[in-house]
Amino acid sequence: MQKIRVGIVGYGNIGRGVEAAISAAEDMELVAVFTRRDPKSVTTRSGAKLVHMDEIASYRGAVDVMVLCGGSATDLPVQGPQIAALFNTVDSFDTHAKIPEYLQSVDAAARQAGTLSIVSVGWDPGLFSIMRAIGGSVLPDGNDYTFWGRGVSQGHSDAIRRVEGVKNAIQYTVPIEQACERVRAGENPALTTRQKHVRECYVVAQEGADRARIEHDIVTMPNYFADYDTTVHFITEQELHEKHSRMPHGGFVFRTGKTGFTGEENRHVIEYALKLDSNPEFTGSILAAYARAAVRLSREGVSGGKTVFDIPLTALSPLGRDELIKNLL
């Protein structure tokens, strides 16, 4: 069997996570990593070839699917449709509010090129989205709850780094255990943003900076921190490096709901929980699985922009359909 030939676009944390996943997959091989940096300035962990982004088009016919590992803020809105015009693609675009617009632009490019692109693949958006869709389908009379953490939020860490006087920072999103327990017990509580998570910030201040003002700027920051109970801890660059350089994460999706005729209802709780030692490696593994699905469906003639909601599990699994049915159904 010919292996699925994969390219990785962007060699940050997620790109390295995809590289590890492809290296471990028996049915896939990594053809090259594409970067905007000088390829000679970077070495890949697996020894895979590094190629400058400008040469990506010359890999048509040699790569079955490109896994796009750039950021959602500025990279993917440009790269997504551009590369979808050349290759099947998978990406982890994660700005929830802008997904429909992004999907539309990728879909247009992919349809015209006859390629297949799966956008917003990861664990949220991604696996958590799948759980919300299943939960809402089987318990239509109910409530969704999503909790994240304890884990590092890159967006919130970046927001702190933009505060004047901040040299470096890491932000942990932490679910409030009491709130999770109320949901788990089937109480169906109405929870405000503040009642679901707290935010813990570890901040390296620049020398001579006004720490009280930095703390105030962080905890009152609209959208990011103002709606949460936020704690700010000032630490040294060395402590940040030693204690906060790992990237664990996790979270929970709940669907609680009731069934039965009025007056005779029965209650049900569905819980999906992730405990991850490495957020980028887990995300990379999900991207690798959906890269497989993209190639399989593309070979069946499917094209256009897709999401995890469109992809049957027969396309995702390394097992064939018969094996899936025999062993896992």
Add this chain to the structure above:
Amino acid sequence: MQKIRVGIVGYGNIGRGVEAAISAAEDMELVAVFTRRDPKSVTTRSGAKLVHMDEIASYRGAVDVMVLCGGSATDLPVQGPQIAALFNTVDSFDTHAKIPEYLQSVDAAARQAGTLSIVSVGWDPGLFSIMRAIGGSVLPDGNDYTFWGRGVSQGHSDAIRRVEGVKNAIQYTVPIEQACERVRAGENPALTTRQKHVRECYVVAQEGADRARIEHDIVTMPNYFADYDTTVHFITEQELHEKHSRMPHGGFVFRTGKTGFTGEENRHVIEYALKLDSNPEFTGSILAAYARAAVRLSREGVSGGKTVFDIPLTALSPLGRDELIKNLL
């Protein structure tokens, strides 16, 4: 919008669960319940019409999908292919070892008739199967663990009721707590079937029946009991009714695995947990959701025998694709 017109075949616990789910679904209506009993001897909870099974063929064109609610031991192997030759169908065939054979017979009938049948829908097989498939796809280097209960298994209770000399019976599947804890602790233990669950049977024997033979027939029954430590308690019909008439259930699916290059591995735990006050109503709700999917896909021209692995979430959800993407991705 024309509602999806549903028929229910068999009016036991699952049939009543499907009835409740259809009654609560805005996009579906229950046309009739089909029974082998005298229709005049039964009243439906919703007031839906009861029709004798012999008349089912006359409902072609009036029912979009039949939800088959018979037992897996003797009903479905006959009814599944017969009714798939006339209608789109959904069923909860749950004898895991015989699913490929059953699927094949339903697939043959459905292909010839141009209908669509989704077999083995429920929470296990069903939602739990989906979780095993996702877990194995995103963490290929890992282990699956499925635990059930404590709860009543309809399939196992039915199997006991078919034993000669048994008047009535209820079977509880009980996870062995020690095994659960080892999995939770990340030990990745190798567990045999017998080390994970015990089966508790509460049996009402017919007067004069040979209890020792009944017990032997139960504990040695292939697929259902032979691989477990099974206890059989003989009780009265009154005690069964008083103490064992509720039908809670639950369970969880774990996927534990690692990612990363050798020597740098990171560990991850995925857990999917269900706590159900009513197993048949929850199963009925899942069947109703897949009945919707069967009709939608049939209208797109898809036919043949399918499983939950083949069905994208866009077909399952009461929400349209755009709404799903906007609200849940």
